[in-house]
Structures are given as C-alpha cells and as structure tokens.
Amino acid sequence: MTRGSLSFRLGLSAAIILLAFLGLAGVTVEKAFDEAARKAMEERLQAHIYALLATFEIDPYGQVRMNDQRLDNRFSIPGSGLYGFVFMQGQPLWRSGSALGVQIPYVALGSGRRRLLFRQQEPGLWILYYGVVWETERGHPIPLVLAVAEDAASLSRQIADFRQTLWSWLGGSGIFLLITQVLILRWSLKPLRTIAADLEAIEASKKRRLAGPYPKELGRLATNLNILLESERAHLERYRNTLADLAHSLKTPLAVLTGMGQSTQLPEPAQQTLSEQLERMQHLVDYQLKKAAAQGSHGTLTPIAVLPVLERIRSSLDKIHREKAVVCRLAGKGDTHCFLDEGDLYEIAGNLLDNAYKWCRRRINVRVDVHPQAGRRHPDLYIRIEDDGPGIPESLRREVLKRGIRADQSTHGHGIGLAVVNELVTLHRGRLVYYQSPLGGAGWEVCIPSPE
C-alpha cells in the first residue's frame, strides 16, 4: 500500500474516522457513567441520611441517641468507609462509631438544603450534608446539619473498573473494525486490480479487450476503454493499410522507372545512377513495408498449425523450382501449433525455405520440434531448415541478417529475406541461429518461445 494509492487514502481516512468516533464515544460513555455513578452515590448517601434521621433522637438533656441496630452496621465498624456525623450550630453533636478519628469540615446549611462535597485529602471522601430543623418534644426547633461520608476509593475503583472494561471493549472492536475495513477495502477494490491486470494482458497482446465482468461503476469505464482500444486498433490497422497501400502503389511506378533505366536511350552514367537510386528506393519500400506488416501482426492467441503452412510453402517452391527436382523432407508432429501470426509464420518459413531452394543442390531437410518449458502452458517452437548447398561463409553470416545486405549478389532477389526473418523472430522474442547443416550446407534454426 503506497502513499497516495486509493487504498491508502481510503484506509487512512476510514481509520482516522473510526478512531475519532471510538474515542469520542468512549469519552461520552465515561462521562455519562461518572455522572450516573455520582448520582447513584448521592442517592445512597441521602438514603443513609434518611436512615440516620429515622433513628435519631435528642433526649431532654440535649444528648443524641442513635438506635444503632437499625442502621447499616458499617456505621459501627471503625474504618469501614461509611461515616455519619451530626452538627449542631457548627459543633459536632454526634459521630458514628466508625468515624473514630475522621474529621470532616462543617458546612452551614438551611433546613431541607443539601450539598455534596468531595474531600480531597486522604482518604478521599464523598460527603453529603443535609440541613434539618429538629423539633424537640417540647417544641424547640434545633437547626442541625447531618452528614454522611463515604470512602471515595470504592467509587473510584468502580469507575476505574468500568473505564478499563469500556476501553478494552472499544479498543477490541476498533481493531476488529479496522481489520474488517481493510478486508472490505481489498474486496471492493478488487475489480480495479482485475481491470489493471486485464489491461496489462492487453498490453502484452494476450487479450484483445476488457471482457469483464466488472461491477456497474467500472462497466462504463471498461466499455469506454474497449471503444478506445478498438478505435486505436482500427486506427493502427488503417495506418498500416495506408502504409502498405502507399508502398504497394509506389512499386508499379518504380517498376516503370526501372524499366526505363534499363532502356538504352540514356547515357551510361545516368543509367547507372538511376538504377542505383531506384534500387535503394525499392529496398527502402520493401523493408519498411515488411517491417510495418510484421509489427502490426505481433501477438495472437489463435494457434496456427505449423506443418500445413510449411507444406504449402514447400509445394509452391517445388512448383517454382521444378527443374531442380529438389527433395525437401518435412519432419515433425502433425499437431504442432504456434502462436505466431499466420502471415509472420509464412514470412519466416517462406524466406528461409526460399533461400534453401535457391542454394541447395538436391536436398533440404526441415524439422519442426517443440520443447516444453517449465511453468509455461505451451512449448517453445523450433524450426530447423538445412540444405546441402555451399553454406554461408563465416564472414557473411552476420552481414546477411542486416537489412538490405544480399549475400547472393548474382541471384536476383530483394536481398532482405534473412533480415526480415531476423526482425520477425526478434519481434517474437525468438532467436535465429546459423549452423553447419549435417547435409553440408547452410542450417538455420528458428526458436520461437511460447507466449506467457
């Protein structure tokens, strides 16, 4: 996942939103819980105060009497965490048995008023004060402040427990959601990866169009891309046809000029120049034409049976070279297929066999083999063409593969046959290798690797 990629952007923003949401939710829940816990505690303290009030009595001597049995027994255990106090006019009038050594500040309150305080100093205490006016038996009103304090530790512990539970759940679900999100992201971006792979396949000429199926949102993109590809292909086709038409239509005027150049009406030097220049033009036209045709037909997925093509070429060449009575033997398995464009296969085999027919004395051997390659669906194709002619001298072997060089200056021909074969074979990532044929003459090995 690189920076700036779609999945990075989507993943990052979703993660930020998720974390912010979970954080806010956590804080809100925590606050609400705090509030609720405080409320609950206040109510509890209030209940204790009512309980105190219910058991409270002042005897005629002004002494407080508390019926301890009716109270929560924590009031009587020292250090239990629950303490009760009664103040009269700022002076402590009574304290519970548990409140031994516990001091709380006095807060003056009117009758019926109450106030919750938190005492910071150790031990932290939550204190609820409640003001009442106590009427004695004689009808004397006595203003009192009752206070119940509870150790804050239990509340804090409760809150801390809750907080821990809350955050671990939130964290857990956060991680779960993040993972889910990554998976969803991968799943929903999968069509994009598919379309990218399909485009790569098109580029490598393994496919002709985006076949899908793609989700609806990408469907239109794929359709448009297909239209673009199609028009691009049509454009290329038109361009190639135009080029071919141009080259072909140049050939007839060239033939006319060549004919004129060979007539004796021109002076010798002019004739020489004319024929040289015409020859050059002719080579250029031929070469570019063949190259254009070759490049256009690069890559096909339709398998072509190799032997029938070789047989057709052989019978054509037999016809042309009938007097020579060449014995051309063709060996190979009948079901050998290759993934070249048919025209390219004709061009490669035709040029090589044509040379063999021109140069052989009597015999030509052609062998078609396949060598399976590990990890590839189709085997590599090998075509070997051997003749019993004079062969190609060492010094010329590299030259003949270059454009426009003709080793056989004496024989008429365009002299670009081997160069075209070489070009075509290279275009298909193959090799063209010369070797000494067992028949004594030239041997050419063409290797065409399978696609993929």
Added chain:
Amino acid sequence: MRVLIVEDETQLGGQLRDFFTAKGFAVDTAGTAKEGLYFATEYPLDVAIIDLGLPDFSGLELIGQMREKGRDLPILILTARDRWQEKVEGLEAGADDYLVKPFHYEELWARINALIRRAAGKAHPVLRHGPVSLDTTAQTVRLHDNPVELTAFEYKVLEYLMLHPGKVISKSELTEHLYDQDFERDSNVLEVFIGRLRKKLDPEGTLHPIETLRGRGYRWSLPQDP
C-alpha cells in the same frame, strides 16, 4: 512465342509490350481481367504475365478461371504484393511463378524463358539437337560451335520449331505464336524465313533440319541430344 500481359497500369503494360516485342514475341496486352480472360480463351498463348490487382476482378480469380477452362499455359504473377502468404495463394491458384514489382527485366526474361522451356519439357536453357544448339536465354544459335547470325524473327521461328521437335506445326500455328493479332499475317513471309533458316543452318544441304509436309506444315527433324 506469344505472350499475354494483363496489367492495368498502362505505362508498365506498354513497357512490357515493348520489351517482349523487342525480344521477338507476339504480345497481347489487357488492362482488365475480363479482357485477359478473352485473350486467354481466344488466342494460342505460350505464356501469360498477370498482375494481381486488377480493376474488375482479381488476378487470382483470372488464373483460376483460365485453369478451369483448361488453359495450361505457364503463368507468371507480376505483383506488388510480396507477402509469402500471397505468393503461396497465387501459386496454389494455378500460377507457375511469382515475381514481385519492381523487378529487373533480366530476371523477368530469365523466368519467362524458364517457364516456356518447362512447358515444352525442356529444362535446360540450351537446346542441343546434333550440330545445332540454341540458347534460349541469350537468344543465340550455334552450328558446329560457330555462331549463326539470325534476325529476331528467324530466331523465333527456329526456337518454336526446336521447342517442339518431331511435331508437325502448321503455318497458322506458327504465325499465331509469332505475330500480334493486329499484324499482317502473310504465310509467304513465313516461307521466306524457313528458306533462309535452311540456308543458314544447312549450307551444304546435308542436314535437312526442317522438313516441309505439304499442306500440313513444318517439322523439326533433328533429334534432341540426350
């Protein structure tokens, strides 16, 4: 020899006509396949040169139709299309050879000669019949290894006879193969040529290479060397 040229490019057609006329051929030129088919069916042709890209229908179809009509004369395709697949298709349609434009006239000449010889069952460019040898490529004749000077028409008559040894060839067949359709056909001229040939090839009157069969025609009587 009578050649048919089917080529829609008039300039090239004219050039070819001039070339073959200069070589002593009778030349018929057609600009369309239909016209070509007419010539092929109506005239006794020895060889045809056919362009593939013709205005009415393709040269391949023309060749196919000619073969269907039983015309077995040698056909050379002369075309700008140079892909091997096209060559194979052309040859499979019934053509005997294939030459790509632009071409050298020497090459066209060599190939046409080879086709004519092949049609006559002679593979070698030099025909040897006893003391007479005729080189179809160089268009020269030798008698006992001495060159014999012949005019173009004398040569053509001799070549035709020697390509069909032992066969009776009527005057009309000879004229048809040697003259254009618009040429004045005068059998007396032919007799003059035959007379001159006899003098040049058989000055002593011992060889009798050309027999006259009254009312039937002529026959080349020297056997071909093995």
